[in-house]
Amino acid sequence: xxxxxxxxxxxxxxxxxxxxxxxxxxxxxxxxxxxxxxxxxxxxxxxxxxxxxxxxxxxxxxxxxxxxxxxxxxxxxxxxxxxxxxxxxxxxxxxxxxxxxxxxxxxxxxxxxx
Amino acid sequence: xxxxxxxxxxxxxxxxxxxxxxxxxxxxxxxxxxxxxxxxxxxxxxxxxxxxxxxxxxxxxxxxxxxxxxxxxxxxxxxxxxxxxxxxxxxxxxxxxxxxxxxxxxxxxxx
Numbered sequence: 001x002x003x004x005x006x007x008x009x010x011x012x013x014x015x016x017x018x019x020x021x022x023x024x025x026x027x028x029x030x031x032x033x034x035x036x037x038x039x040x041x042x043x044x045x046x047x048x049x050x051x052x053x054x055x056x057x058x059x060x061x062x063x064x065x066x067x068x069x070x071x072x073x074x075x076x077x078x079x080x081x082x083x084x085x086x087x088x089x090x091x092x093x094x095x096x097x098x099x100x101x102x103x104x105x106x107x108x109x110x111x112x113x114x
Numbered sequence: 115x116x117x118x119x120x121x122x123x124x125x126x127x128x129x130x131x132x133x134x135x136x137x138x139x140x141x142x143x144x145x146x147x148x149x150x151x152x153x154x155x156x157x158x159x160x161x162x163x164x165x166x167x168x169x170x171x172x173x174x175x176x177x178x179x180x181x182x183x184x185x186x187x188x189x190x191x192x193x194x195x196x197x198x199x200x201x202x203x204x205x206x207x208x209x210x211x212x213x214x215x216x217x218x219x220x221x222x223x224x225x
Contacts, residue, residue: 031210042118042202042215043157050210058212090156096210100162101145103213107156 004106023091032074120216137203
């Protein structure tokens with residue numbers, strides 16, 4: 001089955017630690033995205049990548065880093081510089097070949113800082 | 115800066131009633147999306163609206179887009195309990211850019 005997978009589902013981090021969230025897709029999509037969702041809020045864009053080896057900052061990129069070495073993978077690192085990282089993180093992908101550019105979302109990773 | 119406002123943010127309604135959720139956005143956009151989110155879950159795509167006057171329907175949900183007014187509506191007809199969820203609208207900045215989301219409408223449908 002084609003889809004987007006994210007791991008882990010739950011992640012606990014101590015203050016001062018970096019953690020990496022995994023996002024993999026087998027939909028052959030060129031574009032991938034990372035969003036953050038806080039309780040009772042909408043999603044906010046962290047980073048996105050339209051092609052391998054290229055990515056752009058979104059609205060709240062500070063304290064985060066990404067890489068895009070393979071088309072199917074777009075990992076997100078939450079660094080110690082991110083002051084309030086506890087949130088629900090969602091990865092998405094889309095295909096520029098589709099006129100609607102519909103974004104499909106993974107199941108999410110819930111990160112908690114202890 | 116693109117901004118998206120939804121209202122109401124919270125809606126409690128009875129089964130069988132009709133209601134409309136509104137989504138206003140601040141600058142010109144070529145695509146508007148509606149998503150559904152169940153508690154603790156990811157987002158499920160409902161509709162993509164591409165042009166002025168676009169209308170799409172799926173079951174008891176109907177979405178429309180007025181690009182001149184920068185307004186989209188999600189209309190619920192004869193609501194049933196299974197439609198209880200949080201509904202988000204989102205607007206594209208263009209191309210394969212990321213989306214800007216509203217804060218969501220938390221919908222509770224009571225039997």
